[in-house]
Amino acid sequence: MGLDIRWPIGLMFTLIGALLAINGALVKSDHAISLGVNINLIWGIVLLVFGVFMLAGAVRGGKNPPSA
Amino acid sequence: MQPIHLAWIDYTILLAYVAFVIGIGWMLSRYMKTSADFLTSARSIPTWVTGLAFISANLGALELVGMAASGAKYGISTAHFYWVGAIPAMIFLAVFMMPFYYGSKARSVPEYLKMRFDERVRALNSVAFAVMTVFASGISINALAKLLTNLLPWQFNLNFGPIHLGSYDSYLWICSGVVLIYVLKGGLTSAIYTEVLQFFMIVLGFAPVVWLGLKDVGGWGAMNHSLQAVAVNPSAEFLKEPGISYASNAWTSAWTPVLAGPAHNPMGVDWFAMLFGLGFVLSFGYWCTNFLVVQRAMAAKNMMAARNTPLVAAVPKMFFPFLVIVPGMIAAALMSMPDKNYRIPPPIVAQANYDQAIVAVKAANPADPAAAVTAVGTALGKKIDDKRIESLIAAEAGGKLSDTEIKQGLYNSIAENDYDSVILSLVKKYCPAGLLGLALTALLASFMSGMAGNVTAFNTVFTYDLYQAYFAPGKSDRHYFLTGKVITVLGIVLSIACAYFAKQYNNAMDIIQLVFGFVNAPLFATFLLGMFWKRATGTGAFIGLFCGIGSSALFHALTIAQGNVPGVKGGYIKVLSTFPSEMAQNFWLAAFAFTVCFVFTLVISLATKSQKTDADLKGLVYSLTPKIVDNNMPVYQRPAVVGIALLIVCVILNIIFW
DSSP states (O other): OOSSTTTHHHHHHHHHHHHHHHHHHHOOOOOGGBTBHHHHHHHHHHHHHHHHHHHHHHHHOOOOOOOE | OOOOOOOOOHHHHHHHHHHHHHHHHHHTTTTTTSSHHHHHHGBBBBBHHHHHHHHHHOOHHHHHHHHHHHHHHHHGGGGGHHTTTTTHHHHHHIIIIIIHHHTTTTTSSHHHHHHHHHHHHHHHHHHHHHHHHHHHHHHHHHHHHHHHHHSSSSOOOOOTTEEEEOHHHHHHHHHHHHHHHHHHHHHHHHHHHHHHHHHHHHHHHHHHHHHHHHHHHHHHHHHHHHHHHHHHGGGGGGGTHHHHHHTTTTTTTHHHHTOOOOOGGGTOOHHHHIIIIIIIIIIIHHHOHHHHHHHHTTTTTTTHHHHHHHHHHHHHHHTTTHHHHHHHHHHHHHOOGGOOOOOOOOOOHHHHHHHHHHHHHOOTTTTTTHHHHHHHHHHHHHBOOOHHHHHHHHHHHHOHHHHHHHHHHHHHBOOOOOOOGHHHHHHHHOTTTTHHHHHHHHHHHHHHHHHHHHHHHHHHHHIIIIIIIISSSOOOHHHHHHHHHHHHHHHHHHHHHHHHHHHHHHHHHHHHHHHHHHTTTTHHHHHHHHHHHHOOOHHHHHHHHHHHHHHHHHHHHHEEEEOOOTTTOSSSSSOOOEEEHHHHHHHHHHHHHHHHHHHHHHHHHHSSSSSSHHHHHHTGGGSSSOOOOOOSGGGGGGGGHHHHHHHHHHHHHHHTTT
């Protein structure tokens, strides 16, 4: 099929990752910290890295930019 | 389960996901030109995508919930459903069966049966499959609508003339509507793409829960240590009846307790039923013949990609126990640690019953604890732990506790676990706003793609194997393309009807699932003989399959699992044999039905004349098909080599958790 699946996956996880990481960095109430871990910040960064990795793959594949 | 408070960030993640799946459908709709594009993805998808979709179509939300439940109930032995019950069959599919499915140019599994045998076998298989997918999709969407009604704070009360929509109805229609939009737009490709998206959502949404859970119990070693205490006295966590005790490794070793016999493992199964019933009949029957999963591999872009699809899928499948079963083990371990203040949620009890029970606790006479315990138990309407109620009454004596504290005490004293809520209770315990949205979205995603997967398998089988075959052969492709779309809408509408049916008649639903078990149990015998024995005839296959289905119904009617009353659970004609557990009964049933189907197909095939010549069967039967030569590809890409490597890793995993 014409659409490279890495575009939507990459975009979605970059977006969600950024959202979580920013939220984790700003909101530091007791409630947001689980077992002494700022999990939103850490996991947001993990998702962000994954999303960017997928986007990089899609760009390198180069078949179809999202506007195709 | 009480409602969860969701913050704006959780809703944003949820909405982002929904927007993305609809967007994918939208982007794909421009490529949908023919019925093949819509129903079979025109065989164009790369391996890693079909591989992840293959595994994701199987990893529905019910599986996610069910595996965590079994992890708590049975411990690491649950992993047999993966290491014994999936990996070998997936490798067999890739190496031996995929060449026939893909090479025969069949568009569906029933169509392969028609090519190999005849119309009767195809009709039997396609009708059973079509009905089954609609029910599976209905069950999935019913569970989702129920979950959302319980979790989300919004109450819907909509009236459109005579039609009234409550919360359940609204969630049901909204979620089905989303699935309808993206399947209608992008067909099978849409379903496959969202399955891949769902795969990553589940892995990335639940991994932090496992991580935090393990951190909370003090790491892997500490969890196993606690589970040893659980195994010796499982009634303390309400996992088994009082008085039952196992060796200390019953929850933490996969094989030793099973080898020791049915009385020594919490599943109540023996090694033969495990290996033959689960590992051979059920597992090969599901992974090698169920069109829902096989369809993913058939959408691959070439033979090589099709054969590698199940192999790509086997890699994550092998490690899924750590994602889906370990949470259940964490829950059981947490429950045994008093300072963690956690229990697996009990079945939901209405506030009115709690109120009555609170009154009973207050009115209790500490001098007569037995009567007081009975009164509280009657008020709650559930099995209760006598000792805990007694100490609650003692603590309360003279009005020392508030109503909230008494309610908490009662909650902790209900001696039943609602295992299906294990996973959500952990998500709630560990996830702050943000991560909570991610985990819930992952759950929602798997429910919706469970529906989409079934609907896309349904529309292909219905359009090609029923409509084109029996009602309107020889029309233009445009005609079947439009039919496929209409059937998609029909599939969704039927699923919604089934969801309402499942909501109304829980027992009827159990019976229907039971009947599907009967239909599926013998199926692999038909395929095995069909693919590897050219002498198998259509008549033999048809009668063999019928006898196999009949024999599983008969087997069920004559046997029962310990602790069950004769009726829906079996033994409705006469109880000839009693199994230690329902699981053992199921495994043996499968083994029996397979054997009957195998023998009947064999004998009747020998007695009847084959209608097919060797030339007809070329590409459909092993001995008449030229072997695929893999020599021109690198060693590490050959399915046989990769398959063996995967098997070795799987054996190593079994040994580590022996």
